[in-house]
Amino acid sequence: MGEILAYGDDYKYIPATSIESGSGIEVLPDLYCYTVQIVNIVLIGNPGTGEFVLVDAGMPYSANKIISVIEERFGMNKRPKAIILTHGHFDHVGAIIELIKHWDVPVYAHELELPYLTGKTPYPDPDPTVEGGMVSKMSPIFPVDPIELGNRVQALPGDGSVPGLPKFRWIHTPGHSPGHVSFFREEDGVLIAGDAFVAVKQEYLYKVLTQEQEISGPPRYLTTDWAAAWNSVKKLEALKPAFAITGHGLPMEGQLLTESLQTLAEKFDEIAIPSYGKYVN
Numbered sequence: 001m002g003e004i005l006a007y008g009d010d011y012k013y014i015p016a017t018s019i020e021s022g023s024g025i026e027v028l029p030d031l032y033c034y035t036v037q038i039v040n041i042v043l044i045g046n047p048g049t050g051e052f053v054l055v056d057a058g059m060p061y062s063a064n065k066i067i068s069v070i071e072e073r074f075g076m077n078k079r080p081k082a083i084i085l086t087h088g089h090f091d092h093v094g095a096i097i098e099l100i101k102h103w104d105v106p107v108y109a110h111e112l113e114l115p116y117l118t119g120k121t122p123y124p125d126p127d128p129t130v131e132g133g134m135v136s137k138m139s140p141i142f143p144v145d146p147i148e149l150g151n152r153v154q155a156l157p158g159d160g161s162v163p164g165l166p167k168f169r170w171i172h173t174p175g176h177s178p179g180h181v182s183f184f185r186e187e188d189g190v191l192i193a194g195d196a197f198v199a200v201k202q203e204y205l206y207k208v209l210t211q212e213q214e215i216s217g218p219p220r221y222l223t224t225d226w227a228a229a230w231n232s233v234k235k236l237e238a239l240k241p242a243f244a245i246t247g248h249g250l251p252m253e254g255q256l257l258t259e260s261l262q263t264l265a266e267k268f269d270e271i272a273i274p275s276y277g278k279y280v281n
């Protein structure tokens with residue numbers, strides 16, 4: 001019996017590319033952020049050891065690019081120990097099926113995200129009417145149908161540990177999606193925030209294209225629970241991260257991160273929550 005791995009029927013290439021697309025930043029010797037069009041993937045692990053984990057899986061049709069970025073950093077035919085997902089939106093799982101087939105590695109996500117990854121539930125439709133931005137206006141083209149990863153995707157362990165990353169723990173940060181998680185390494189304050197907050201105003205095409213750095217709430221057109229999203233940002237701010245890699249935008253660190261995140265946590269209603277939109281009440 002062959003297993004069925006499939007994208008949703010609305011899976012497609014999304015024509016949007018930022019100036020950072022195709023470039024990578026080594027934030028720490030074992031922490032590498034690479035931009036695929038308009039979304040970041042993160043490689044955690046030291047190139048010297050050849051052992052690493054991939055966080056998120058890029059845009060649709062980006063598998064060959066992701067594989068070559070990894071081979072360039074870790075060596076030919078190297079594969080991650082696991083693929084860990086912050087959540088299952090199309091821009092974070094875009095290449096995952098090709099990657100699973102190429103590497104034969106396990107995938108982990110929060111159990112509340114599994115229905116979207118096992119063919120059961122589509123994400124709510126993006127909101128093109130939400131306050132602000134050209135990306136919001138184009139959001140109806142974004143894929144929302146569930147993908148089918150069958151038993152290749154597993155729930156993250158209930159004890160907060162992260163497979164393949166012993167020094168990290170996962171933190172449930174819902175709001176942008178029900179099973180959204182972030183990853184934190186206490187010893188040096190590294191935070192992988194996914195879309196719990198981002199470092200660019202993701203709704204505005206101009207800012208996405210130029211990657212103008214500005215802390216922002218989760219991308220508005222796909223966020224459905226703003227109260228939960230605010231709580232999640234407060235939770236992450238309380239960790240006082242020293243480095244943050246977010247799903248969109250450039251890595252942020254030090255005082256800029258501390259101050260920006262504090263402001264976002266305090267004034268989330270002004271900065272992040274749109275004044276109108278179908279998921280705002």
Ligand SMILES: [Zn+2]
Pocket residue numbers: 087089176195219222
């Ligand atoms: Zn998202």
Ligand SMILES: [Zn+2]
Pocket residue numbers: 039089091092195219247248
């Ligand atoms: Zn995203």
